[in-house]
Each structure stands twice: as C-alpha cells, then as structure tokens.
Amino acid sequence: MVEHADMRKSPLNQNLIGVVGAGTMGSGIALAALLADMRVYLFDVEKEVLDKAQRYIEEHLQKKQRLLSLKYLTLTTRLEDLASAATIIEAVPEVLTLKQELFSQLDQICPEPAILATNTSTLAVTAIAAATASPHRVGGMHFFNPAAVMPLVEVVSGAQTSAHTVESLSRLAEKMGKTPVVARDTPGFIVNRVARPLYGEALRLLGEGVATHEQIDRIVEEGGGFRMGPFRLMDLIGIDINYAATQSVYEQTFGEPRYRPHLIQAQMVQQKTLGRKTGQGFYSYEERKPIPNRSAGDRPSEPTASQPGRPASKSILSGPGNWAPGIEAVCEQHGYLLHSGVRDLPIIAGMARAGRGEPVRVALLQLDQALPSHRPLLCQCADVTVAEMCTWVEHPRRLVGFDGLFFAGGNLATLVASPILDPEIKREAEELIRGLGKELIWVEDSPAMVLPRIISMLANEAAFAVGEGAAEATTIDRAMQLGANYPRGPLDWARETGYNRIVSVLDHLRSEFGEDRYRAAPLLRKWARYETLESGPHAVKEA
Missing domain, CATH: 3.40.50.720 (NAD(P)-binding Rossmann-like Domain)
Known part of the structure; x- marks a missing residue:
C-alpha cells in the first residue's frame, strides 16, 4: 500500500x-x-x-x-x-x-x-x-x-x-x-535545439513536394541509420508537443529562421491530429502499427545475379571526385569495376562523383562525351541540382542524380530523375542500383535532396551551439546519441563526411532558396578552412 x-x-x-x-x-x-x-x-x-x-x-x-x-x-x-x-x-x-x-x-x-x-x-x-x-x-x-x-x-x-x-x-x-x-x-538546451532541423527540414521537404512523409522516413531510417524517421518521431512525441517546442525556441531566439515552425504542423495541431495519442497523425494508428504505402519502385529488390565477392564482370566509367565516399568498395563487393579509362569489361553506366569545388561541371562534360549515349550517367547531386546539370551536357535524357554522400553507408539509395529522363535509361539505372545491393527511392529534384540536407543542417545547428557556448562538441554528440537515439553525433558525422562538403551543401541550399536559414555557422566554416589547410599543399608534413 x-x-x-x-x-x-x-x-x-x-x-x-x-x-x-x-x-x-x-x-x-x-x-x-x-x-x-x-x-x-x-x-x-x-x-x-x-x-x-x-x-x-x-x-x-x-x-x-x-x-x-x-x-x-x-x-x-x-x-x-x-x-x-x-x-x-x-x-x-x-x-x-x-x-x-x-x-x-x-x-x-x-x-x-x-x-x-x-x-x-x-x-x-x-x-x-x-x-x-x-x-x-x-x-x-x-x-x-x-x-x-x-x-x-x-x-x-x-x-x-x-x-x-x-x-x-x-x-x-x-x-x-x-x-x-x-x-x-540557451533556448532548447542541447537536444531540443540541435534536433530541430530533423523535423524542420523534413516538414519543408514534405511541403515542397520533394517526397512523401513515408519516403522521407525510409530514407532517414534505412539510408541514415536512424531508429525512427522524423514523421514517426513526431507522431510518437505528439505533434502538438513537438510544435510547441519549435515555437518556443523560435520565439526565444527572436525569430531565428532556422527554427521557424511549419504550416503543416500548425494545421495538424489545429485539427487535433496529434499522432499516436489521438490515433491519427502523419500515420494512422487504428491498427497496431502504421504500414507505409510503398510504390513499386520503392519495394525491396529481388536478389540479383551479382553476389558479394564475385570477380568484376561489368564496369562503370567514373570521373574524378570525392562526393561518393566508399562507392569503390560497394562496387567491388558486388562485382562491378569502377574505373576512369578504357577497360575490356563492358561499360554499363557512367558515374560523376565530383562536387562543385572539384569541379563537377568539367567532370560531367568529360563523362558525357566519353560514355555511349544509350548508357545512364549517374551524378552525385548533394550540392548541385539535376536540372542545373542538364543544362551543361549534350545528353540530358540519360542523367540520374543520386545521393553519393550517404550511398555507401545505408541500405537505401535516393535517386532523382532528369526532367526528360528516358524510360529505358531509368530502368537500367534501377537495375544498377539494385545490383549494388541497395533498395531505391525516387524523389523530386531539390537542393541537397533529403539526407544531405537534413544531416548538414543538424551538423550546422550543432556547430552553432558549440560556437555560442551552449556545450562542448563531444557533449553535444553524446547528448544526441543518448537523448535522441541518433546513430552518431552530428559533429562526428560532419567530421567523417568532411566539413568542406557540409559547408558546400549549406551554401548550395542558401543559394537556391535565398534564405539565411541555411547560412553556415562561423565555426563550421572555420573548421572547413582548417580541413583544407590540413589536406592542401600547405599542410604541415611530419619529418
């Protein structure tokens, strides 16, 4: 008693x-x-x-x-x-x-x-x-x-x-x-502050029609390794509670655009579709578990003839660039040779891995000229849109954008079609992605796609927090893993991805949207410059 x-x-x-x-x-x-x-x-x-x-x-x-x-x-x-x-x-x-x-x-x-x-x-x-x-x-x-x-x-x-x-x-x-x-x-302390871009960018992606909420959740979970995507999380937390937290941080920072609430969430609060507790949020909870609707192109692929460890039997013509880290190992594991010159093996596709600073336009033009016109040309598009790349090349009907930054680390590949993509090229691109052991989702062409946009904004918010003295970098990473179940800390993610790449994605977003919301944190930009010094021609060499 x-x-x-x-x-x-x-x-x-x-x-x-x-x-x-x-x-x-x-x-x-x-x-x-x-x-x-x-x-x-x-x-x-x-x-x-x-x-x-x-x-x-x-x-x-x-x-x-x-x-x-x-x-x-x-x-x-x-x-x-x-x-x-x-x-x-x-x-x-x-x-x-x-x-x-x-x-x-x-x-x-x-x-x-x-x-x-x-x-x-x-x-x-x-x-x-x-x-x-x-x-x-x-x-x-x-x-x-x-x-x-x-x-x-x-x-x-x-x-x-x-x-x-x-x-x-x-x-x-x-x-x-x-x-x-x-x-x-400081407003939101650590976790509620640094987590805001996960929800904010997901809601904007949904509002812009880039992808459905089910697709965004799958990309974040299966591509990024998060236990729950942003929309499942909002449903679990309570859409009203999540919205109130965003509003509170936004008001306490006197209208900082990084925390601006979204109309979609406001309207859901108004109509009292608040997630699991009301039986309806982004998902319906009338049954035990929400079952996302998958289009045919999103379904898990059937096993392919290419098995891990097989000798290379097909090749992919690749230009220079570092915006698809780990892609060589993925190709080798599934029997594909990634190369930059003529080989005896049949060439089934091209792959442009360069970012703006490498430069992507020159690399893409060279590949477009060297690759047979009936073969798909996959282009990383974390810091450049497919629409822009289409204006550079002679054969825009075969361009397929892909998220190179997070391709190797997840089970899911995010693809973007050229606005005039040839249907046969699309089929061949899907076959290639499945042959590399990935499921796939097609999304609309948009600056930084899904994961690069969300992860870059999480890293940026964490860098703002460090720069403003909210907490130390290691403390923030630990807090996000323990308090929000992130697969890794956002600053650790930024270090592995490369500070320069994160800043490039943010600059791309700011240029395309024209919003201060996407300005890079001064500390993040400083880290990117240090990174350049450490790897560039002026790097200090040990004796």
Missing part, C-alpha cells in the same frame, strides 16, 4: 526527492528514483492524476520484480509535504507563468540547502529561477521520455545557478543511473 503524506517532515533527507507533477514525465522521474532505491514524494493537485501515476509505477515495478520499492513512494496533494526533500524536481506543463508561481511557492516551503530543479525542455531556467529569492539553488534537470528508460539528463545552469547546484544535480542524475551532460541556459 502506498503511503500518503500526512505528517510533518524531519530535516532534509538526502535520499528523499520531491517530484511536482504526476503526469507522464513526473511519474517517470519518480519511477527512475525508486529504481535507484530513493524515497520519493510525488505531488499533484489532482488525486486522479496521482492514482493514475501510482498504477503506472506499480505496473513497471512489477515487471522489474521490484514491487517492494513501492513502499518508498508517498503520494500527496499538499505541496508542504515536500519540505524535507533534499531536491525537488518540477514536472508541470510547459507554461512559464505556472512554473514561476510554483517555484515562488517552493522557495518558501523548501528552504536552503534544498535544491530546486525544473524539468523544462525549452523554457529558460533563468526566467524560472527569477521567481525565487535564491536563484543560485535553481537549475535545470531535463529528463527524456520515458524518463525511467532514457539514459540522458541535461543539467542546465541558469544565469545565477551555483556550481554546487550543478554538481549536486549531476550527482543525483548519476545516482539515478543516468548520464548527465551540462549545458548553458
């Missing part, structure tokens, strides 16, 4: 935490503390909410065979019952005035040395702390949903938060089995 608070508290109990708000996050935080063998006082103004939280906690403790921990949980509707807790964690709705009023009360009820923490995901810790007479003991302790499962906690230092408060909250997170990362009090 869960104890209900009805007695005066003793002096501060270091093993006791108070949790204010027994909703999804509050009950999850309480569960995480109980699993760490701590005592918990869980407060809510509504007894029904407390009863629901108790059922949730009891169910999960039972699954873990930890029902005995339930005796350490105390439910209360009296805020005063939290007076003896060493730390109080607030988890009420994301309304600044509500949080300020609550912290003003807690400041009176829970005197020093108690620490007051807010679980806010986007609101300013400094603004919340300003409602107290002791802002030095107020800090952010942002858990991720589900709080008992997700390993990351962002410990946020407000303008007047003391080092002792930050250290104490970090130790508490570790005691609860979490990995704390320390962040400055």
